[in-house]
Amino acid sequence: MSKYDIIVLGSGPGGYVTAIRASQLGFKTAIVEKESLGGVCLNWGCIPTKALLKSAQVFDYLKHAEDYGLTLQNPDKDFSAVVKRSRNVAEGMSKGVQFLMKKNKIDVIEGFGKLKAGKKVAVTDKNEKTAEYQADHIIVATGARSRELPSLKQDGKKIIGYREAMTLKEQPKSMIVVGSGAIGVEFAHFYNAMGTEVTIVEFLPNVVPLEDEEISKQFERSIKKAGITVMTNSSVESVDTSGKGVKAKVKTAKGEISLEADIVLSAVGIKTNTENIGLEDLGIKTDKDKIVVNEWYQTNVAGIYAIGDVVAGPALAHVASAEGITCVEKIKGMHVDPIDYGNIPGCTYATPEIASVGMTEKQAKEAGYELKIGKFPFSASGKAKAAGTPDGFVKVIFDAKYGEWLGCHMIGAGVTDMIAEAVLGRKLETTGHEVLKAIHPHPTMSEAVMEAVAAAYDEVIHL
Template identity: 85%
Template sequence: MSKYDIIVLGSGPGGYVTAIRASQLGFKTAVVEKENLGGVCLNWGCIPTKALLKSAEVFNYLNHAEDYGLKADNVDKDFDAVIKRSRDVANGMSKGVQFLMKKNKIDVINGYGTLKAGKKISVKDSDGNTKDYEADHIIVATGAKSRALPNLPQDGKKVIGYREAMTLKEQPKKMIVVGSGAIGVEFAHFYNSMGTEVTIVEFLPNLVPLEDEEVSKQFEKSFKKSGIKVMTNSSVESVDTSGEGVKATVKTKKGEEILEADIVLSAVGIKTNIENIGLEDLNIKTDRDKIVVNEWYQTNVPGVYAIGDVVAGPALAHVASAEGIICVEKIKGMKVEALDYGNIPGCTYASPEIASVGLTEKQAKEQGYEIKVGKFPFSASGKASASGKKDGFVKVIYDAKYGEWLGCHMIGAGVTDMIAEAVLGRKLETTGHEVLKAVHPHPTMSEAVMEATAAAYDEVIHL
């Protein structure tokens, strides 16, 4: 039986990063993966969706070339080629992870892994052969999949999840997107940009309901302007796939409405991959579809750990990576700091983009803070005007007493690349005055952070 210091079950952005850091720290390390290295993120999530969205952005630019004083006649798309480019990008990234495994001398064990007593993992390969492996430490990083609702069963053809949405053979003429989290709105934007008639159905009162309310309202306004039909306070009660397309019965405040489409995309959240991996056999504690761990990602069973989507916290790639690094550094005996889940950036890559960190204005008030709030619209930004991307704003929230940066919320072009300033500033316990007096480059989108801060302190220049 092969023996390792650390075996990681799953090779997504949590698993493979964990394995690399473990190897760097001198642990003999292996990764068990049943499908492709890189997991959902690299193969079916974060990376290939961004490739699709880039194609949509270029297509939009070409269709609006006249706005920039240019001419682009007979602009068309090759939907198959767009999908192929996305898959090629994903495949390239997965090969990159293969290279990193070899570089860091990490053994890749292909097959379906199941936890066993005695710090062992049993792996069944594609031929049905089973082999056991032993490790001092086993880290579960099995991720999640698209959640299926009883009233919205996925058949993979007419009612689909995110995987099928990335590899459709034909572009649908009409699509219904159920759910307006990041997955839902990103696909809604992509297909709408490609020319599909898109309706998005959201149960809650606002699109992207976890965001600051002002951001949600601006986002809905932008989506409607782009031609997407938005139905909030609505729910899909049932679907009928017996005909040529799909008929969805949608419950609204005004009553029921029947929507017809070629495809329904279910984007109502995720379901963790914790079934049939041996948790029950080891009596590992779970709670509401999550593995219970402490701040160092230790389960109740010594030598077994869990990170990423399978534990409580935001189901984000960068969170999984950070958790895995903390986990193995703690195993090594290093002095480590527990992850601050209050300072995790969230990003949505539709158009306009959304990025946020910290408390919303409503949350800050509910927690009893006396606050200073500043907002700077990109319509007043020289760079945004020159770029033709004036939708959106930056909103900052500071504690009035101490100047603590409580929250930052952005909506607009490229804001997912700007939010790190707020994350770092909050990590370093910066104050509003320090942000205000830190010289920001002009003309850039990023100076909107300084301008919004100036607005919070009644020192704004360009409004």
């Protein structure tokens, strides 16, 4: 039986980053993966979807070439080629993780891993052969998959999840997207940009419901302008797939209506991959589909840890990576601080993009803060106007008493690349005046952050 210091179950952005950091710290490390290195993020999530969205962006530019003084005759797309490019990008990233495993001398064990007593992992390969491995520390990073609603069982053909949405052989003429979180709106944008007639059905009052309310309202206006139909306060009660396409019964505030489309995309959240991995056998505590851990990601069973989507907290790739690094550094005995879950950036890569960190205005008011709020629209940004992307704004929220940066919310072109300023500023306990006096380059989209802060303190120049 092979013996390791650390075995990681799952090779997504939580698992493979954890394994690399463990190896860097001198631990003899192995990683167990039943499918492809890189997990959902690299193969079926973050990366290939961004490739699809880039194709959609380029296609949109081509369709609006005249807006930039250019002439182009009848631009068109090859849907299968767009999908192929996305898969090639994903494959390249997965190979990159393979290289990193070799570089860091991490053993890759292919198969399905199950926890066993005595700090062991039994791995069953594709040939149904099982081998056992032992480690001083075992870290569960098995991630999650598309969640299914009882009224919306996925068949992989007419009712699909994100995996099928990435690899459809033919572009549907019409699509119903159920759920308006990041996954839902990103696919809604992609297919709408490609020419599919898209309807979003959202149970809550606002699309992208976790965002600041002003961001949600601006986003809804933008996607409606782009041609996407939006139905909020609505739920899909049943779907009939017996005909050529699908017929969905949708409950709305005004009564039940029927929608027809070629296909339904279910984007109603995720379900953790915790079944059959030995949690019950070892008595590892769970709560509502999540493994219970402490601030260092230790379970109630000594030597067993869990990170990423299988534990409570935001189901985001960068969170899983940070949790894994924190976990192994604590195992090493290093001085580490617990992760501040109040300072986690969230990004949505539709058009317009959304990026946010910290409290929304509503949350800050409910927490009892007296607020200074500033907004700066990209319509007043020289860079945004020159780029042809004037939609959106930056909104900043400060505590009026001490100047603490409570929240930052952005919607517009490229804002997912801008939010790190707010994350770092909040990490360093930056005040509004310090942001205001930090000179931002001109002309850039990032100036809007400085201008929004200036607006909060009644010093704005360009409004």
